[in-house]
Amino acid sequence: MSFNNRILAAFALVIFCTLSTSSHVWSQEEIPPQLQKSATITGLSADELLLSKPETPAQMLQAVIQLTGLGHAASAKPYLEQLLKANLDQETLLALRDEHGPAAFLSLANNKALQPESITLLNQMEAAFRAYATDPARINKLINDLSGSPTDRNIAIIQLKSAGSIVAPPILKQLNVSEDPAKNDELAFALSQLGKPVVEPLIAALRAPENRVRKIAAEVLGDIADPSAALYL
Known part of the structure; x- marks a missing residue:
């Protein structure tokens, strides 16, 4: 074998060994997870x-x-x-x-x-x-938050809704005494957003002695549009 042929043969042998080793490593690393041995929690305390x-x-x-x-x-x-x-x-x-x-x-x-x-x-x-x-102090704070930023108002409405029907009377009470049109609009809007839980308290408010409370209750019930209030309206 000539010198050049020996060089080519040696070079080919090196390449073959390299590819063989890489293939072996790859085959070890690419074993599918489901075929690899894994630890089990069976029997552990x-x-x-x-x-x-x-x-x-x-x-x-x-x-x-x-x-x-x-x-x-x-x-x-x-x-x-x-x-x-x-x-x-x-x-x-x-x-x-x-x-x-x-x-x-x-x-x-x-x-x-x-x-x-x-x-x-x-x-x-x-x-x-x-x-x-249903804590009264918390409810009053949330009612005050209705006059805050849009974010504060939205959070307050969500949390007032979680309290259920108990929130309707204190909101109506504030609406009855407040002389601030902007605040009254905010309170009435919030009350209308509470939906089904406040329908019964609002129906009861239709019989309140204060004409202002009856008017607000009727308007909010109209906004909620619950069928159960139709007869009373």
């Missing part, structure tokens, strides 16, 4: 599934949600029982509701493996929210 042992109410609820999501509701239940034994106050329940949303509580309540404790927790959260939503 609740403490092993969690990153740390729950101590605060927020951590306990997070553990319950996490374990239930992993299909370990039975392991989650002791933490749920511990959470209920803590006798959570309204502030803590509302903080948990804000963090996880009401849907999380409802999902736990619907899980038979967590009942009846999960239903108890849902009821406690709902009771705490009702007490918060």
Whole structure:
């Protein structure tokens, strides 16, 4: 073999080895995930599934949600029982509701493996929210926010709607005493946006002794256009 041929043969051998090594590496890296060996959580304890042992109410609820999501509701239940034994106050329940949303509580309540404790927790959260939503001082603040910026007004309307029919009387009371046309327009508009929950209080207001209250109630009912008020109007 000539010198040039030996050089070409050596060069070809280097290229072949390089391609062979790259192919081997690629084949290892491109193994489909479903064929690769993966760890399993079967047989692991609740403490092993969690990153740390729950101590605060927020951590306990997070553990319950996490374990239930992993299909370990039975392991989650002791933490749920511990959470209920803590006798959570309204502030803590509302903080948990804000963090996880009401849907999380409802999902736990619907899980038979967590009942009846999960239903108890849902009821406690709902009771705490009702007490918060219907607090007179909070409602008066929201009514005052109706005269604020468009953002403040929209937020106030949304939160007043969550309080239900209880918000209609204090708004009507302010409408009856206010001499500010702009403010009265804002209050009447907000009342009309509350919809179905305030229809019955407004129907009752049609029999109020003050002519001004009756007039406002009739106008707002007309704006809401609920069929149940047609007969009274």
